[in-house]
Amino acid sequence: MMLVTIVLIPLVTALILAAVGRRLLQTLNILSSTLLLGCALWLLWQVSSSGAQSLALGAWPLPYAIEFYADGLSALLIVLVALVAFAVQIFQLGWRVDCDEPAYLALQQGLIASAMAILLAADLFNLYVWFELMLMALLGLLVLPGRTRNLEATLKYFALSMLGTLLMLAAIGLIYGATGHLNFQALAQAAEREELRQSLPLFSGLLLLALFVKIGIFPLYAWLPAAYHTLPLPLLALVGGVLTKISFYVVMRLGGQVFDLSFVQEAIGWLAVVTMLSGVLGAAFHWDLRRILAFHIISQIGYLLLGIALASPDGATATGFFLAHNMLVKANLILIAGLMWLGMGHFDLRQGGGLYAARPWLAVFFLISALSLVGVPPSSGFWGKLLLLQESFDQQRFVWGGIALATGILTLYSMVKIWLEGFWKPTPATSPAPAVAMPPAAVFAVALLTCAILIMGVAPDPVIRFLQAQSLHVWGV
DSSP states (O other), rough: OOOHHHHHHHHHHHHHHHHSHHHHHHHHHHHHHHHHHHHHHHHHHHHHOOEEEEEESSSOOOOOOOEEEOOOOHHHHHHHHHHHHHHHHHHHHGGSSSOOOHHHHHHHHHHHHHHHHHHHHBBHHHHHHHHHHHHHHHHHHHTTOOOHHHHHHHHHHOOOOOOOOHHHHHHHHHHHHHHOBBBHHHHOOOTGGGGGHHHHHHHHHHHHHHHHHHOOTTSSSSSHHHTTTOOOOHHHHHHHIIIIHHHHHHHHIIIIIIOOOGHHHHHHHHHHHHHHHHHHHHHHHBBBBHHHHHHHHHHHHHHHHHHHHSSHHHHHHHHHHHHHHHHHHHHHHHHHHHHHHHHSOBBGGGGGOOOOHHHHHHHHHHHHHEEEEEEETTSSHHHHHHHHHHHHHHHTOHHHHHHHHHHHHHHHHHHHHIIIIIIIIIOOTTTTOOOOOOHHHHHHHHHHHHHHHHHHHHHHHHHHHHHHHHHHHHTOO
């Protein structure tokens, strides 16, 4: 029952928020996020103590029923999604939403519900339905402010997302036509049939391509920096920190439990290094805080692709840890960018400055997350990258590992640029920093995520051991 509750909490909240008065909006939103986080932690405890949880919905037996399934990795990611969502809802208490607030909050809850359902989906059609709900919610959030730049961003996101949707639907239709099944376990058994050994890799490869379009790998990522920077900062933290990472979990699960994707392992590895470099170079070029962080989403996608290309139990552990770390760090950096905007009055770093002298505590928050993104020891990013590099070199993938190291150095350049321009240099005389008080709720949200990042860096062993216990299952080794 807990599995369906995880999805129903944000889904029912979305319906209620669309109907209640404005005075109750934020209260209900926070209550829902708190309850969701509590249920997510309870699910993680259940999975840790009793093993994977499964729930079949409808009057049909498996494998024909709609199935929700939670293993250790999905339960951990559900907790992190709930934590990021909770921090975003708290942050929003001090942030003015420049659009219809009930619709904004309701669509945001719909986005969270679809993210949870994707992490739990155990059949292809269920997966497709929730991806579409996520698409519709994000399109609504993009277009809601009604400004020209929002409409342009919505069109770009819609065009490429529809390509991914059509590819996914075509792949699911072909897989169902060949196997007669949609359930993951039934598909894994069908994949062993001799007559499907020629056609099924082609169909599963088409499904993988659809997911890569939605993730935003090279060269299909142009929509991401063009669309994401138009979102309100709290929503950008939720989308940038969570959505692309969820698709990676789906790829890990399909590649480990359902299909044999080893035939594209080499191609994914080289796509990983190109995605890393193109993303980090794009970040180095820009001066707008939102665009820098959007391009770093792409760069970090490359690291996750590298973990998938390594296709081993240790590679899966590294990918899972890096996935968990990056969800927290990326969301926190975007929220910190919102506080920097309040302090400078600009997202353009060239027109800002003086934040270290004015708000040293904000500089500390930024340094912790920035150094973790770079991978400076003993941060959470250091352990994630170390695990990936160790497995790359153990497999003699020296070029892949070397480019991952070079990407880390270029990431350091971007973070130093933000530090020097936003914090260290004096406030330009032509652009005095506005005297805007930092909302206590927003500061608390950033402090909460910063503490989680510090804990992952100082005490990574429990998370690593937990993931090691799950990796064999995820990758089906």
